[in-house]
Amino acid sequence: xxxxxxxxVRQNLTRKLGRSILLVICIGIAFFVFGVLSSFRAGFEGSExxxxxxxxxxxxxxxxxxxxxxxxxxxxxxxxxxxxxxxRLRAHVAGNERNIIGANAIDPESxxxxxxxxxxxxxxxxxxxxxxxxxxxxxxxxxxxxxxxxGDRITLTSFVHTNQKGTNDWSFEVVGILxxxxxxxxxxxxxxxxxxxxxxxxxxxDRVGLFGLKPAPGxxxxxxxxxxxxxxxxSAAQTRTQNEVAFMxxxxxxxADVALIVNLIVSVAFATILLIVANTMIFAIRxxxxxxxxxxxxxxxxxxxxxxxxTETLVLFGAGLALGFxxxxxxxxxxxxxxxxxxxxxxxxxRVIGTSLLLAIVFALLTGFLPALKALRLPIAAALNHR
Amino acid sequence: xxxxxSAGRNTIELQGVxxxxxxxxxxxxxxxxxxxxIEDGDFLAIMGPSGSGKSTILNLIGGIDTIDxxxxxxxxxxxxxxxxxALTRWRAAHVGFVFQFYNLMPMLxxxxxxxxxxxxxxxxxxxxxxxxxxxxxxxxxxxxADHLPSELSGGQQQRVGIARAVASDPQILLxxxxxxxxxxxxxxxxxxxxxxxxSQLGKTILMVTHDESATRYAKRTLFLDKGxxxxxxxxxxx
Numbered sequence: 001x002x003x004x005x006x007x008x009v010r011q012n013l014t015r016k017l018g019r020s021i022l023l024v025i026c027i028g029i030a031f032f033v034f035g036v037l038s039s040f041r042a043g044f045e046g047s048e049x050x051x052x053x054x055x056x057x058x059x060x061x062x063x064x065x066x067x068x069x070x071x072x073x074x075x076x077x078x079x080x081x082x083x084x085x086x087x088r089l090r091a092h093v094a095g096n097e098r099n100i101i102g103a104n105a106i107d108p109e110s111x112x113x114x115x116x117x118x119x120x121x122x123x124x125x126x127x128x129x130x131x132x133x134x135x136x137x138x139x140x141x142x143x144x145x146x147x148x149x150x151g152d153r154i155t156l157t158s159f160v161h162t163n164q165k166g167t168n169d170w171s172f173e174v175v176g177i178l179x180x181x182x183x184x185x186x187x188x189x190x191x192x193x194x195x196x197x198x199x200x201x202x203x204x205x206d207r208v209g210l211f212g213l214k215p216a217p218g219x220x221x222x223x224x225x226x227x228x229x230x231x232x233x234x235s236a237a238q239t240r241t242q243n244e245v246a247f248m249x250x251x252x253x254x255x256a257d258v259a260l261i262v263n264l265i266v267s268v269a270f271a272t273i274l275l276i277v278a279n280t281m282i283f284a285i286r287x288x289x290x291x292x293x294x295x296x297x298x299x300x301x302x303x304x305x306x307x308x309x310x311t312e313t314l315v316l317f318g319a320g321l322a323l324g325f326x327x328x329x330x331x332x333x334x335x336x337x338x339x340x341x342x343x344x345x346x347x348x349x350x351r352v353i354g355t356s357l358l359l360a361i362v363f364a365l366l367t368g369f370l371p372a373l374k375a376l377r378l379p380i381a382a383a384l385n386h387r
Numbered sequence: 388x389x390x391x392x393s394a395g396r397n398t399i400e401l402q403g404v405x406x407x408x409x410x411x412x413x414x415x416x417x418x419x420x421x422x423x424x425i426e427d428g429d430f431l432a433i434m435g436p437s438g439s440g441k442s443t444i445l446n447l448i449g450g451i452d453t454i455d456x457x458x459x460x461x462x463x464x465x466x467x468x469x470x471x472x473a474l475t476r477w478r479a480a481h482v483g484f485v486f487q488f489y490n491l492m493p494m495l496x497x498x499x500x501x502x503x504x505x506x507x508x509x510x511x512x513x514x515x516x517x518x519x520x521x522x523x524x525x526x527x528x529x530x531x532a533d534h535l536p537s538e539l540s541g542g543q544q545q546r547v548g549i550a551r552a553v554a555s556d557p558q559i560l561l562x563x564x565x566x567x568x569x570x571x572x573x574x575x576x577x578x579x580x581x582x583x584x585x586s587q588l589g590k591t592i593l594m595v596t597h598d599e600s601a602t603r604y605a606k607r608t609l610f611l612d613k614g615x616x617x618x619x620x621x622x623x624x625x
Contacts (some may be wrong), residue, residue: 007502011494105546294490297451298481298504298551301472384486 017273027320035328046269055247056211065207080221084110085208091156125176135175139187155316278367285371293383302376313368399425404457430585435611441595483552485562491536498532542573578604
């Protein structure tokens with residue numbers, strides 16, 4: 001039956017080739033919009049964010065800091081396996097204000113424990129950082145982008161942090177290149193030692209931007225979050241604890257609700273496509289009423305004809321998806337360059353590809369179902385009288 | 388392509404058949420207690436005015452329309468008691484249809500059109516190719532195998548239609564005005580071909596026609612009017 005299906009599917013798709021091509025283009029554009037916007041969203045939010053890790057920030061907002069001493073309290077909280085702290089330098093490459101760099105001051109030892117499953121912390125590299133107070137670990141993607149290598153001395157200018165020399169320029173030596181555990185992990189940032197930063201900074205000493213926290217296996221994250229926030233409820237700096245994904249989402253919503261915008265545009269695009277394809281398929285089946293009747297007369301079952309119709313929509317969506325992927329792959333490098341300051345690392349994540357595949361199958365079945373059902377139920381005698 | 392079977396094995400019988408179609412809020416009766424028998428190997432032409440129920444008889448025997456009362460049986464098997472799926476399988480194995488307007492798949496070649504019913508037979512690709520070549524040779528279209536229907540004349544398209552109808556070697560051929568869209572010469576060629584299938588291969592053929600001269604090719608002709616056969620007009624041919 002496979003051959004019969006393929007013969008009929010080929011016949012049906014090529015009889016009005018122009019219409020089929022337009023449908024494929026239509027579907028391709030929808031997946032292109034989805035691919036680009038979802039990649040943008042993933043890049044914007046940080047695709048390596050993990051829902052099983054927690055982030056503790058100031059309840060007031062992301063720009064507020066928390067006391068470093070909270071570290072000990074957090075370490076002693078039941079359900080916490082390891083905890084570290086991160087403080088953003090808010091810096092750009094010296095001499096170029098538009099070239100903003102993701103730079104964080106960290107405690108290398110605890111940082112490596114919390115983020116061990118996201119980044120590769122080579123022991124030699126970590127020793128080099130421990131031996132050099134002004135050392136910096138530069139992410140592979142950032143190093144490639146700025147053409148930095150181990151041994152280079154780099155100068156960043158902070159927008160907010162002034163050091164003991166009375167300047168906002170901070171000088172570091174690249175002592176290692178930080179790799180992600182997977183190729184898709186964003187490494188478009190660098191880390192420096194917090195102890196050096198904290199000793200050199202003029203204001204905001206012993207304050208950190210956030211705490212990163214790895215819960216013990218089997219811990220109820222909601223309960224742990226609530227426990228942490230309750231513990232600091234009566235302090236001067238109250239906390240908000242949430243998982244990394246939620247944190248990134250909330251952080252980015254300070255600028256724009258990217259998720260909402262993306263979802264709205266994608267929903268409108270797909271709803272339109274769904275209506276167009278479903279409508280076209282219903283008309284196509286109506287045009288073919290007589291042929292469906294003839295096939296049934298020849299002995300083809302309603303189920304076989306239904307499968308042919310569904311296969312048609314699957315082929316249309318498959319071709320549209322391929323076109324969408326091709327357009328997205330072609331557009332992303334161009335968009336990536338233009339949007340580098342907003343989304344440093346724009347690429348199609350495996351999740352975007354997987355979701356696209358899933359959507360293509362679901363929409364193909366959705367748009368094909370009604371026409372297929374119509375073909376299945378079509379009475380032969382009535383179909384043969386159709387002209 | 389033997390097709391010949393022992394007499395009576397595929398006898399077609401309509402017993403007390405009634406059939407009405409809903410038109411608007413009322414029902415139009417096509418048959419009321421119709422009874423007829425068609426022996427295996429017969430070549431029967433059915434004539435009659437439009438709306439007399441000629442095509443409905445073909446649809447009932449082919450299992451593509453249902454009856455309101457009575458029995459339609461072929462070789463003792465009551466079609467009206469079969470499930471839709473069983474009827475579909477039975478039709479694929481026992482009946483070939485030839486239509487007035489050929490009803491070929493427009494984007495498939497002549498050979499592919501003939502191949503369609505063979506896809507349901509379980510034959511291998513090589514066996515199907517061999518069978519298609521034989522059938523197209525019988526209908527005189529070996530050199531047109533790769534042509535699309537739009538590239539063939541009306542007569543040639545009807546030959547493809549007949550080739551498709553006999554491809555899976557069914558015993559019964561139901562022809563609904565097979566020459567209705569053809570010129571005289573092409574019509575005679577098609578009728579000669581049908582006669583050949585009946586006389587040489589033993590196919591049982593029921594042919595609905597408005598063409599008086601077409602009845603010369605059939606073994607007998609029945610005249611149908613308002614859902615009843617007209618006794619005086621029944622005559623033996625040949």
